[in-house]
Amino acid sequence: DAGVIQSPRHEVTEMGQEVTLRCKPISGHDYLFWYRQTMMRGLELLIYFNNNVPIDDSGMPEDRFSAKMPNASFSTLKIQPSEPRDSAVYFCASSFFSGYYGYTFGSGTRLTVV
């Protein structure tokens, strides 16, 4: 199994530009989670899906953030327009049967907005 695959690994963009982060979960996993990690705030849950349906997006910071999961093997997190304070590492994770057996995390996307 290739694990959770995220792309790109690194993204540098200018303030105001649109950014799209991508995630391919592990085949057979029915939950997908998007997290943001910063030194100040640690790991923050942004949104999660169950069977491709968004369940809880209360962690999405503001309307500039949106996430989709069009099918079981792909999800995107979009930021538009991006701001310097969005600079962070964004992780995607997937799991089978909610969190009982834990999540498998991707390697993350390091986003820098200048």
Next chain:
Amino acid sequence: GQQLNQSPQSMFIQEGEDVSMNCTSSSIFNTWLWYKQEPGEGPVLLIALYKAGELTSNGRLTAQFGITRKDSFLNISASIPSDVGIYFCAGHYNTDKLIFGTGTRLQVFP
């Protein structure tokens, strides 16, 4: 969002020393998990605990599910330089999502 309290926040130890860290919650959990995050990578699951009082080992790592179900402990024996990283606890209780701890940053000096 809710986070679990981990202590210590950071540790600077010498190679060969034993390490202890813990995680506490105001709520009970049915599952406790411990993750390690190495620089530039995502967290990786180390140990999963499913029963109060349970003690589980994975090599030099030993974790315990607290009897009150509100805490968990992780010990690393005879630390080595590759133990460097951030250790996270996570709890699960009949919901879809895990609640993560604030992390313990471990630095090991040769």
